[in-house]
Amino acid sequence: MASFAFYSALFSTNSLLLPPCVHRLPIYLQTKQNISQFSVIASSSTGGSELTTEAAVTKTESERTSFGFKNLTETFWVDVHRAEGRPLSVRLNESLTFASSKLEKVESVVIRIELRNGCVGWGEVPVLPLGNWNQAMALEKVKEACKFLGQGPPLTLNLVLDKISENVPGREFASVRAGLEMALIDAAANSIGVPLWRLFGGVSNTLSTAATIPTASLVKAFDLAAKYCKLGFKILELRVGRDLNADIEVLQAVRAAHPHCLFILDANEQYTSKEAIEVLEKLNEKGATPVLFEQPVHRDDWRGLSEVSTVAREKYGISVAADESCRNLVDIQKLIQENIVDVINIKLSKFGVLGTLEIVEMVKKSKLNLMIDSVAETRLAAGVAGHLAAGLGCFKYLCLFFPFIY
Numbered sequence: 001m002a003s004f005a006f007y008s009a010l011f012s013t014n015s016l017l018l019p020p021c022v023h024r025l026p027i028y029l030q031t032k033q034n035i036s037q038f039s040v041i042a043s044s045s046t047g048g049s050e051l052t053t054e055a056a057v058t059k060t061e062s063e064r065t066s067f068g069f070k071n072l073t074e075t076f077w078v079d080v081h082r083a084e085g086r087p088l089s090v091r092l093n094e095s096l097t098f099a100s101s102k103l104e105k106v107e108s109v110v111i112r113i114e115l116r117n118g119c120v121g122w123g124e125v126p127v128l129p130l131g132n133w134n135q136a137m138a139l140e141k142v143k144e145a146c147k148f149l150g151q152g153p154p155l156t157l158n159l160v161l162d163k164i165s166e167n168v169p170g171r172e173f174a175s176v177r178a179g180l181e182m183a184l185i186d187a188a189a190n191s192i193g194v195p196l197w198r199l200f201g202g203v204s205n206t207l208s209t210a211a212t213i214p215t216a217s218l219v220k221a222f223d224l225a226a227k228y229c230k231l232g233f234k235i236l237e238l239r240v241g242r243d244l245n246a247d248i249e250v251l252q253a254v255r256a257a258h259p260h261c262l263f264i265l266d267a268n269e270q271y272t273s274k275e276a277i278e279v280l281e282k283l284n285e286k287g288a289t290p291v292l293f294e295q296p297v298h299r300d301d302w303r304g305l306s307e308v309s310t311v312a313r314e315k316y317g318i319s320v321a322a323d324e325s326c327r328n329l330v331d332i333q334k335l336i337q338e339n340i341v342d343v344i345n346i347k348l349s350k351f352g353v354l355g356t357l358e359i360v361e362m363v364k365k366s367k368l369n370l371m372i373d374s375v376a377e378t379r380l381a382a383g384v385a386g387h388l389a390a391g392l393g394c395f396k397y398l399c400l401f402f403p404f405i406y
Contacts, residue, residue, distance in 0.1 A: 069199050073158035076188045081116045083149040085109050085142030087135055090378060106376045107135040109142050113183040121187025125179035126349050126377035141176050157188050174350055181353040182384050196387035203393025207386055210235035210399040218253045225257035236263045237399045241270025248282055255288055266294040269324050273297050273304030277311050284316055292319050292397055299324040306340045321345045321371055332359060336366045345371040348385050371397035
């Protein structure tokens with residue numbers, strides 16, 4: 001078991017589980033609270049990286065219980081003293097390809113909500129380089145919502161969250177809604193002194209995550225895999241789909257550097273169903289079968305997704321996950337009812353916190369498994385996702401570690 005420690009300024013008392021980060025946030029995003037020590041423990045028995053706090057190790061089983069998220073939303077009164085959004089840009093250690101775009105830096109909007117009781121909550125709105133959405137537009141929408149929050153009367157948390165849904169509805173503003181929900185829930189949790197993992201279910205205060213190897217050259221893929229091997233990561237997520245033969249070579253390089261790793265393939269819609277099945281055949285021949293194949297075909301190719309999933313499941317014992325095909329509750333209902341895939345991948349920025357909790361309950365009633373993933377975001381949003389995953393304890397696959405940001 002390998003381990004290393006890091007130090008980080010907490011945005012809020014104990015509410016955020018913060019992965020390691022190589023950058024410091026602007027001074028206006030740092031608080032005067034004490035610096036707390038966290039450890040990242042790479043466990044060889046569970047696969048991946050186990051994130052835990054020093055204090056969490058000493059907690060008894062009786063303390064690892066749910067506080068009751070629903071009870072809090074119905075009984076806690078929110079009285080906002082100040083709400084604001086500010087831009088945050090973090091240059092990556094190295095550029096990387098995200099879908100069809102080249103990403104040089106992460107651009108987010110950070111939300112700070114201060115209640116009249118003095119407690120503060122933080123949230124993040126990640127902004128992806130896709131479509132017409134940009135940081136300036138996200139910031140403007142956040143400022144509108146913050147103005148509304150600052151002028152509104154005291155309300156119970158559930159009513160405030162309902163108002164947020166009305167003001168920033170639908171898929172278009174999902175990431176804004178997610179950031180506002182994070183900040184409000186964090187402020188409420190700090191008010192009663194309960195960490196988010198307990199608030200979301202209290203199942204565990206630790207989690208195991210895969211590490212991501214983005215689309216990269218053979219040398220870079222080899223170096224990252226070797227690095228993660230030394231750190232103790234046992235599951236790696238690889239971005240594939242540019243070129244079939246090139247992808248196979250990258251996978252071989254990763255295997256050479258980390259012979260005993262398990263891996264998740266994330267194709268980001270780049271294959272046809274025929275190509276995806278061919279990838280599985282070639283990998284099987286080389287004895288390099290993934291544990292999960294994520295979004296192998298275009299989001300609207302339901303038939304192709306079903307074909308790949310059936311072949312993967314019945315011929316190779318591999319699960320297929322839907323990511324981009326999960327755009328709303330209707331999509332998820334279709335995936336469940338028609339048994340198209342084995343795994344549903346959730347991102348807070350796609351559905352918001354409340355939407356994610358609703359999807360979790362829906363999927364738990366089916367035979368499908370859950371995965372939680374992060375987009376190009378900082379430790380703030382990833383930390384909330386980590387708390388939610390640890391508290392609920394129902395995610396089979398986790399990938400919350402992005403190498404060029406942390």
